[in-house]
């Protein structure tokens with residue numbers, strides 16, 4: 113593992129029966145960097161995200177995480193309590209469907225405040241204050257702090273999920289198709305928001321997307337996956353402007369034709 | 371009762387329950403599974419509490435049984451009679467005289483002592499059950515002391531009502547480690563559990579769980595720094611003994627809307643009256659109360 117990588121994976125391999133979801137995948141992520149994982153549906157992107165974040169085990173390979181004290185942790189050898197604590201504090205996970213993460217019968221403020229309460233904060237006024245501040249940061253009217261998420265639009269739900277995730281200032285956030293399923297205009301606004309937040313807060317992101325335009329807008333580096341294999345990796349602009357692998361060339365040309 | 375073992379349960383079952391009790395005492399507030407037995411009473415009638423009482427009862431004990439604070443309800447009377455018959459122990463309604471007190475929904479007003487045991491009947495031992503239906507998940511949450519979601523519930527109450535709107539079974543942290551359901555006692559009684567000199571045992575028959583609070587254990591009701599836990603009681607005095615600090619029941623006295631507030635702890639009320647304390651004795655009309 114390089115001196116200052118935040119997350120490093122080597123030789124990740126995982127089969128579902130005969131389906132190769134990951135084949136000898138290496139990945140590195142530096143602090144503050146956005147790494148996009150792109151590829152067609154079924155290429156293994158979500159599986160990679162789940163393995164990197166310790167939510168799923170690989171058949172082979174290792175994933176290292178460097179904590180703020182610069183100690184290295186083998187993500188899959190961590191005791192469950194430590195991994196769960198990591199997911200509640202230093203890490204975050206943004207799901208494609210915000211309903212998978214939000215508590216739909218709890219107010220927006222309660223949703224945003226939960227990680228603070230889990231981290232031991234016990235001052236109602238401060239928690240509410242932080243929730244209101246975070247709603248504003250994700251461009252939700254703070255007057256809606258007491259409203260139930262079920263009264264929110266799809267784009268607002270996704271922004272609420274982001275506020276709920278970022279409230280503890282994680283250093284590393286995993287995102288799985290965060291703009292999937294949203295209207296194009298709503299997508300554009302959300303992408304701008306994600307881009308400015310991660311830049312300002314210096315958050316490292318592993319971003320899974322099948323959309324090259326999303327990768328281009330948000331990611332510093334890109335990994336292209338095909339049938340579980342990383343076929344090409346490099347700086348986003350370089351890979352997309354001058355793709356070397358024929359599968360990447362196919363992906364890029366299909367975007368240009370569209 | 372001929373043909374039955376002392377206190378109804380066979381010795382092997384009592385040993386099994388005592389082992390669970392020892393474990394429960396060793397890990398305050400932690401729920402210990404036990405092999406709940408069929409009892410000659412349906413679930414919901416305190417079978418968990420009865421099994422715990424049967425396992426700690428000795429021939430020299432004096433037993434008190436209360437239901438919502440009263441010694442004279444059908445349920446309290448039948449449990450007391452059950453142990454009088456099956457164990458031949460002395461029974462009492464006097465809190466100070468009892469060595470074991472089995473209770474449903476109240477803690478006596480009188481401060482309990484080191485030489486007493488209080489046994490609570492528990493319908494739902496899992497404080498997280500309303501937030502998380504999966505048993506496996508709540509076990510994990512307890513193991514990792516992940517109680518943030520319970521505070522989310524309190525947060526929601528304060529947001530909606532300006533205060534925590536839990537009046538019974540108000541969750542507590544035991545020994546700063548385990549979140550525990552105190553059984554459906556009023557939140558008014560929660561402070562009595564903190565540093566109580568008596569041993570507190572909890573039995574849930576249907577859910578097959580036992581838990582305990584050893585004497586002099588830290589027991590805190592969940593709250594926020596800026597919304598500290600507060601007890602509430604009806605602003606009246608007891609109409610019979612005049613007490614202004616006891617937990618009151620509202621009793622309807624006629625069909626004209628007349629009602630009285632009286633101590634829910636009948637022994638407490640009667641002993642105060644015996645000492646010469648009196649209330650107004652008068653029912654109040656609905657208008658007067660408002």
Ligand SMILES: Nc1ncnc2c1ncn2[C@@H]1O[C@H](COP(=O)(O)OP(=O)(O)O)[C@@H](O)[C@H]1O
Nearest residue numbers: 128131132133152153154155156157158159160
């Ligand atoms: N839990 C699972 N059980 C069986 N097969 C799975 C499972 N999860 C994913 N797969 C298969 O693994 C491959 C990669 O899936 P996935 O990582 O979800 O791809 P992507 O996110 O790129 O669409 C696909 O062929 C998918 O059908």
Ligand SMILES: [Mg+2]
Nearest residue numbers: 154157158159
């Ligand atoms: Mg996917």
